[in-house]
Amino acid sequence: MTSTPDTTISFDDVSKFYGEVLGINHVTLRIPPGLTGLVGPNGSGKSTLLNLLAGLIQPTAGEIHVLGLPPSRPNEFFRQVGYCTQYDSFSDGATGWSFLLDTLSLHGLGRREREDRAWASLDQVGLREAAKRKIAGYSKGMRQRIKLAQAICHDPQVLVLDEPLNGLDPIARTEMIDSMKEFASKGRHVLVSSHILHEVDLISDQVILMHGGSVVAEGEIRSVRGEITSHPVQVLIRSDNPHTIAAEAFRLDHVVEARILEEEGTLLVRTRDADAFFDSLQTVVLENNIEIETVTPADDETVDAVYEYLIGPEGAGS
Amino acid sequence: MSGGGARVGLLPQLLTLARQDSLRALWSRRAIPVYLLAAMPLSVLALRAVFRPWANEGGTGAPVSMIGLGVHLFMLRFVVFFGCATIFINLVRGEMLDRTLHYRLVLPMRREAVFAGKYLGGLAAALSVFLPLALGCYFLLHLPHGFDAMSSHFFSGQGPRELLGYTTAILLATTAYGAFFFTIGLFSRSPLVPVGLFLAWEAATPFLPPILKAMTVWYHLMSFNPVPLENGVLAVMADPTPTWLATVGLVGGSALLLSAAAWRSRTLEINYTLD
Numbered sequence A: 001m002t003s004t005p006d007t008t009i010s011f012d013d014v015s016k017f018y019g020e021v022l023g024i025n026h027v028t029l030r031i032p033p034g035l036t037g038l039v040g041p042n043g044s045g046k047s048t049l050l051n052l053l054a055g056l057i058q059p060t061a062g063e064i065h066v067l068g069l070p071p072s073r074p075n076e077f078f079r080q081v082g083y084c085t086q087y088d089s090f091s092d093g094a095t096g097w098s099f100l101l102d103t104l105s106l107h108g109l110g111r112r113e114r115e116d117r118a119w120a121s122l123d124q125v126g127l128r129e130a131a132k133r134k135i136a137g138y139s140k141g142m143r144q145r146i147k148l149a150q151a152i153c154h155d156p157q158v159l160v161l162d163e164p165l166n167g168l169d170p171i172a173r174t175e176m177i178d179s180m181k182e183f184a185s186k187g188r189h190v191l192v193s194s195h196i197l198h199e200v201d202l203i204s205d206q207v208i209l210m211h212g213g214s215v216v217a218e219g220e221i222r223s224v225r226g227e228i229t230s231h232p233v234q235v236l237i238r239s240d241n242p243h244t245i246a247a248e249a250f251r252l253d254h255v256v257e258a259r260i261l262e263e264e265g266t267l268l269v270r271t272r273d274a275d276a277f278f279d280s281l282q283t284v285v286l287e288n289n290i291e292i293e294t295v296t297p298a299d300d301e302t303v304d305a306v307y308e309y310l311i312g313p314e315g316a317g318s
Numbered sequence B: 001m002s003g004g005g006a007r008v009g010l011l012p013q014l015l016t017l018a019r020q021d022s023l024r025a026l027w028s029r030r031a032i033p034v035y036l037l038a039a040m041p042l043s044v045l046a047l048r049a050v051f052r053p054w055a056n057e058g059g060t061g062a063p064v065s066m067i068g069l070g071v072h073l074f075m076l077r078f079v080v081f082f083g084c085a086t087i088f089i090n091l092v093r094g095e096m097l098d099r100t101l102h103y104r105l106v107l108p109m110r111r112e113a114v115f116a117g118k119y120l121g122g123l124a125a126a127l128s129v130f131l132p133l134a135l136g137c138y139f140l141l142h143l144p145h146g147f148d149a150m151s152s153h154f155f156s157g158q159g160p161r162e163l164l165g166y167t168t169a170i171l172l173a174t175t176a177y178g179a180f181f182f183t184i185g186l187f188s189r190s191p192l193v194p195v196g197l198f199l200a201w202e203a204a205t206p207f208l209p210p211i212l213k214a215m216t217v218w219y220h221l222m223s224f225n226p227v228p229l230e231n232g233v234l235a236v237m238a239d240p241t242p243t244w245l246a247t248v249g250l251v252g253g254s255a256l257l258l259s260a261a262a263w264r265s266r267t268l269e270i271n272y273t274l275d
């Protein structure tokens, strides 16, 4: 062991081409421990970057190291790294429990420790009760959480999550975010991708903005947030009680518009402060016992606003 | 700092993966063709056992052994060949289609070990179908001739010799076909074409010049036939290599294919979007 172990995730001039198609281009990064948000619109190269990091695809050029280890040495690398893809797929017939135990036994743990760790990670994501049920019957949010449990069950130092907040209702989002924060608080890495800037900006220690396969900005983007908050954000909410949510939303002064759409149960809200809105939404949902089906921020507007700010209007939103 | 997990030997990890993958291969909906294939010889022999009790008259001499050989050749050419194609191609390709392969590639195991484990899992799955199936077929074949004929056939030494030949051939066929299809699954996005070509190649064995014959699996498998092939097209094959040489050929060929698979596994990329 060297005296100062490498604690960063590093990309050195990494490029990836899928045949002719550009995945990412000349990316150089040094990511310190903490919660890092990787943000960019669809096709900007987030998954490419994360898959390269996990060794699931090979770089066309450049080098990647995590805590000094290259992904080409999986036997050491994956003791330190836990990974979740954006895909929602599990082997046939798996239960939450068998999914975790299968993984843990491949990590070479004894029976006792396997079971302890499986319960511990189930508790961490709040799935203890559902452990013995088939994953096929889980809700979207539960599937995201069992994937998280699988990624953290071997107690890695680095957690890589591709779109973990996708499709979660507000409560599940908060829980997921809490889990990620807790994980990152112990000097570990959490790298989270999202195409929704305010979603990760709020929780991240640092943000990496991607666009067209390149990193367009990195570091603390909080200063940019002033720009975003003054720019109204649209949120679509599908629930069994849009009227109550609409009524409550109108009472918030940052909400510009709340409109029930033709499509059954869908409410469109425009707000100047998405974070505050999500907080209030959670309260309303809990107090009125409302079933939320989906919450989708109509996000590209926000991301584009930031791009515009960062790289000028020509480069944005292409 | 924890960096979770005990330092564990390679072998237990590999065997754990093999066990998981063999169970998965046997219990998945993708295994249905394997069971249908297996049902073919079984059901034909069961019908024969039920509807031809008079076959008793012939005793258990050459005719029964010839039928046995026919069943065996059918097993090798259809059940084992296509069964292996189904099981071994799906070990990698099936997981690519299901979008679950990445779970295997983010484990603290070298890629070669992951894929060796998968291959072993395939072998275990395939053999746990084929070997009992071969025994079941053999039993059903002799059943209509009565237990006396069966036991005398067995204790005369002919029975064990036949069974040993058949099971050895199935074991080696599974090893070799498995290695071929496993490697195909790693290299090819559309395995149907290579499977078709390989089947044609295997079927052409009797007509190939000696040098090329030695490069088929079929030719080597014929060395284990406990009953000589007597006539017809198959007679061209009536000049087999010694069994030790055939074994070396099949195991060596499989090792060669598997090292290609191991080499490929190091650069294998997860690509779910194109499937």
Ligand SMILES: Nc1ncnc2c1ncn2[C@@H]1O[C@H](COP(=O)(O)OP(=O)(O)OP(=O)(O)O)[C@@H](O)[C@H]1O
Pocket: A018, A021, A022, A023, A024, A040, A041, A042, A043, A044, A045, A046, A047, A048, A049, A086, A195, B271, B272, B273, B274
């Ligand atoms: N397997 C592949 N083959 C060819 N092109 C690909 C492949 N995977 C990604 N790409 C291309 O690479 C670019 C970056 O894709 P990537 O999936 O990394 O983006 P992303 O930011 O994760 O997008 P999303 O938000 O949709 O998940 C896109 O133009 C995409 O079309």
Ligand SMILES: [Mg+2]
Pocket: A046, A047, A048, A086, A162
């Ligand atoms: Mg993606």
